[in-house]
Amino acid sequence: MSAVATREPTTVVHIVKGEAVFDAEVRYGTATPFLTPRLDLDPLVWPRSEPGPAFNLPLDEILDVLVATGDRLTRDPDRLLMEALERSTATNPLPRDILERAYANLGAMFARERLLFQIEQELGGRDVLDGWREVNTPSGRRCAIRACPARMIHVIAGNAPGVAASTIMRSALTRGAALIKLPSNDLHTAPAVLRTMAQVAPGHPLTRSFSAVYWRGGDAGVEAALFQPQYFDKLIAWGGESTIRSALKTIGPGLELISFDPKTSISLIGREAFESENTLLEAADRAAADATVFNQQACSSSRFQFVEGDTKQLRRFCELLQQRMAAPRLTASNAPMHLPSDLRDEISALRAMDDFYDVYGDEGGSGIVVRSDEPVGFQPDHKIVNVVGVQRLEDALDQINVATQTVGIYPEQRKHALRDAIVYAGAQRVVSLGAAGAVDHGLPHDGFRPLDRLVRWVNDEALPQS
């Protein structure tokens, strides 16, 4: 009737066991409508009576397909990523320029040395993938262990295209069979990557190991039928309680939940930042980089920044921080912010209360910084940073808890003294300020090593020596 322009629905491609399905029959969404093929549940499961398509593939063959897929993603000769980008701009809340750069860098994730690094770091070597690793026990038994492929459902997050790509990469490295449930904020990345894989290896067992489809999250009919231990070993869920609420009903013996929990991140900035104009600029720039990772839609992006300094110093820092949040960066955009009304209300209230808060910036797109004497009562989001003064960085340890993912520290030399206390309090990642957005697969993620969890560890055990 008014206000909201009705958009033409975009079309979502489903992948079912490596085959693309193009029919656009079912309509979802209101503000950003999209059409998907009708869901046929039966082909989405892998019967236990036979091994998954890639269960017996040699690792080298998998690496070859992945590397070739990455290479083709970078070149995109069939313009599959380009098509995904065009369609995503309608349904993905991220600004187009961020998506463009993210897609341009997707292929690099599949570089061979990166894949081998992951296997080495997360599984302790490739031998457990290619076969059985011999283990001699203290009791004198000759045994062997293996990282056995699993059947997986991935309920992935859509706040950055890398989530879809890394899900495919991890599943492939473990040779698993995977069903990816597409999120409505990223409906196109996983199908585009899988279609690219199908171009480099049509009909290949690895290609046939993947399905990627949409259903409305929490659809009880679909989820109760699929989330069964007879079909799947593991449910890998991103996001919060609402994401896994219906999954929790079905999680039980035989179906394991692996959760990439919802997280928040902060920064700790020492008084050293105020030593010179140069150090201050450097700290503000790095703090801005951490605050704008995927325009703050990533869990690693900093939302609260605790700074050792007096109010005057903090005001200067806030000014610079807000300016630097507008700087061009790979995963940040200056596209106008579309603040949800609750956040806009919060900001407008703080702006009015200038006895207690300083607010820098507006909704133009460069970001907003709020200075206060204590953390604000809401979760900063969409490029909003709350800068809070502290006497000592140690005072901010109170703010770290089970929901904290990344803590960025300035300067470098303060990291050592703080990092144990930070991880004991619940955080899982300490970085040099400015490195929050850096991603190296192979390092632990959310407190565990993903590949290690995505396989089933199995044993072959001999009789005791007599």
Added chain:
Amino acid sequence: MTSIREQLLDMIEAPNAFDIPRTELEDMQLTAARDLFKERRGQIRILDKRATDTGIGEIRTFDDLVPLLFAHTVYKSYPPSFIEQGRWDRMLQWLGTLSVPDVKNTDVQGVKDVDEWIDRLNAAGHVILATSGTTGKNSFLLQTQEDVDRRRFYFRHAKGWPYVKPNQDRPFFALGPSKGPTSAVETYHLHADVFGRPGQKYFLSDEPIRISEISRLAALRKRMSEGRASPSEVRATAEESQARFKDMTARIEELTRLILEHRHEPIYVSGQYAQHMMILECAHAMGAKDGEFHPDSLVHIGGGVKNVVLPPDYKEQVDRFWGKVHRAPTYGMTEMAQALVRCEAGRYHRAPGLIMLILDQAGERLLTPADAVDGMAVGRMGFLDLLYEGRWGGIISGDKVTVDFSERCPCGRHGPTLLDNISRFSQPGEDDHIGCSGTLEAYIRGALPS
């Protein structure tokens, strides 16, 4: 001579208060808004600041009001430590920037908690309404005693419309507490004042609602999230609030008996679904049947189904129980003094003293008949309530409303009206978005009432 604004407020006395042609009303409303803004700008610092920031020097059209509407969050924008650390003078300073009267006359010496702070404000002549948000942080809204009296005057002429006229002649039952600084309690009392028969006004409880209690729960949630609350503390608090709920049983029985005694004469009952269900169950246990109440009775039912388990058909059950009585629902919020009333055609009509400002979804632009399709447009509810002496009555809400700009309502009276389909604007994006970022709230399990 009375001001245009007072004239508008007084018009509620007229039999056609909800049937005045739009053009006739709007000229007066615009004049009243212009005068009120001019006066308030010099009295309310936040309004002056907003006016300066947005460059609005004068109200020439209703559009000029749009940037001057406050979000409800402004009334809870104080730093939480002011309450946690008992900095009551700072709280006064904060409240002062939002209020017309000077609150510095309040003695905050030795104040122990937020309830006492509110009591002291009362003692100094300031009436405070507190609300609890979902975050546990309370809003505080100041009104004057005159505002309360004006509101009672409004109730006397608008409540029960268009079926029943308040006449202080019916047994009155409030299925809620009689004491406490909340809008619900105030509303119960105003209803009691205008509908209730002297000597026959009954409340569910005289145990005051304590804001510090609500704040204590919020603080406990915060400590839980920080990992500072002990398991036994969490358990004790959860059990305590359950016990309080159970304590009501005896009083429910007593109230039910009284309600049944008066069921053959017109009565007034108001409460939330959970309490209506308790009365219903109790009445059934006492042998009463559904639909036995006098048809001129007036029954108000609010939302409030949080933290209670109700049968899936609770609405139907409550409906059947009261049967063919009058309902006369209204649409309002704590920030509004003059709630909209619903006509026979199921449309909400506004009082002459309430300037309805329906905005686009972003809340930036006033919708006009030009935005409408078949006379209707969907927008965000905003308004300037001309009644308040104590604060600025301009508010932008998160409510999604459908406005009918037509000259006439299907009931025959003049429009504009709101349809009976009020809901909340959902956040941008679809409900199925998944991200990896999240807050502590996701890590607090349901042990505590929120």
